[in-house]
Amino acid sequence: MAVVAAPRSDQEFVSSTVVREQASLWRDGLRRLRRNRLALISAVYLILLGLVAIVALFWTPYPTSSIGVADIYSGPTSAHLLGADELGRDLLSRLMAGAQISLSVGLLSAAIVLGIGVVVGLTAGYFRGWVDSVISTVINIFYGIPALLVALLMVTVLGRSFTNVVIAISATVWMDVARLVRGQALSLREREFVEAARASGARTGKILFGHILPNALGPIIVAVTFVIPSAILFEAFLSYLGVGIPPPTPTWGAIASEGVQALRLAPHILLFPSIALSVTLLAFNFLGDGLRDAFDPRQKR
């Protein structure tokens, strides 16, 4: 008993010092993130944008599709802060609704990509062998086909709708996350705690989602943060081409497309959605960079 009792006070001393600077992975990461000003500003901007999008669900200054609430092509005025478009619709209202579309597309695509990527990547990386060969080949094939072609074909075949656009986008960007998770699983499966879990009789599902996935979460979150802006950009691009979400739904891409046609008459119709889009994309990318630096120290330069 003496042997056990002696280290006790030592242990308590050690634990109290450790607790003070207790650095769980997440808390440590958040602290690093808070010190990154650009990422912080981006996060604040994105939260505000999110609020705007939610508000737009219930209230916009003018109904988004009401024609002639303002003079056609009129520039910014106090009544219509961002002016009006070719049908006299209030541009601010339409941009607010557009924010909601863009964010929904981005977040939904990211969620789908996350789901597919995690399941596919874990399966390939953990089981290796022919399973991995098949999945890796499929991933490479998807990389090989131009994303725009896939998206255009899918939207054409499935029809133009919000859901189909999200599906089309997810189908073209899921590979990055799948490949990342596969790599993580390949290396984590060799770690001793996975072997220990296996030796303690853990079920395969538990090993995959309970032991391997939590250890890969940092890089996965970072990767998914980068999926959001590419999905938003891709949706805007499809809408700009006229194969995205059908009118009258106001999306930033569609508004910009209308703006181009009236560029000489009313440049603000192109300008404002473009600014909104650019700033949003930048914010997501800055935030992603910040998250990477904070949570994925291995990739830090």
Added chain:
Amino acid sequence: MIQPILDVRDLSTHFFTDDGEVKAVRGVSFNVLPGETVGIVGESGCGKSVTAMSVLGLVQRPGKVVNGEIMFKGEDLLKLDPEELRNIRGRDIAMIFQDPLSSLNPVLRIGFQIEEAMRAHDKIPKEEVAHRGVELLKQVRVPDAEHRFKDYPHQFSGGMRQRAMIAMGLANVPDLLIADEPTTALDVTVQAQILELLRDLNDETGAAIILITHNLGIVAGLCRRVLVMYAGEIVEEGPVEQIFESPQHPYTWSLLRSVPRIDSNRSQRLLSIEGLPPDLIDLPTGCKFNPRCPFRVERCFTDAPVIEDVAVAQKAACWVTMKRAYAEMNAGTIEDTSPGAASGVHPHGRRREADVMAAAAEPISD
């Protein structure tokens, strides 16, 4: 007679690599009685861990159990389907590993991991799981168990991590605990504590323990019986005191000679076993220890010795055995078959031989 809980018969595990078939474990047979403590010793790469992994069905590609039976409580583990085997792992046979830090999942709390070990099986009723977790930490003498239960592995010291691993191993009250080098990553004082803990737990829970180690001192401190492995085979087995007192296989003899002992004669030289273990892809014919054996005879190069009784409860696989070697040495009739003498290639052959002779002249026991 008491039925052994684990009876391994003629087990062979090979690894099919690009360079060839690595015959890591060949024809290994041994058994473990309920509550018994058995040590498996041998140098790195002699097949100790692979034997343990084979028992638990954890050998992964490109490895494969190619032959044998692993009877556990009367059931052949090799014939079970993966789900049945999974249910035995951790519930009836638990394993603890060498490095407790890398064996614990770094992002999950200790307590959670202990509870997980119980949740993987239905042996412990759900209501008891949370309660029993803290109890287990107390049982393995982790101070302040209630609070430490919520800690992450990095907040534990090395010894406490190994205690936590042992707690996980004991979570489902297994009949057999396989400890693969449980103290190798720990410093000496902590090693002693962990060994004491294992000894106590063996008494308290009655779980049989297979202790895998390259450290003879640890075997002496914990085990009742010892198996000596060399190049994938068991070359000697028997009760610990008996093996330490009068080893019969030259490999065991050399191993014991290479460990300093507090009670040994100061003038006695420590022996190092020259050469390396054989290539497990391309094994020598005859006895696998023949390139390094100081007592080999011609027969050792042609026929592989089988393991047979050399004393009560003691078996060895050797044509010569130390009993005969001593006898012949005293009679001055032993043949000099060292590489230096045979071919003149080994410059130190002579001297080494002289050392061995000098060392062999006095028996190990004092």
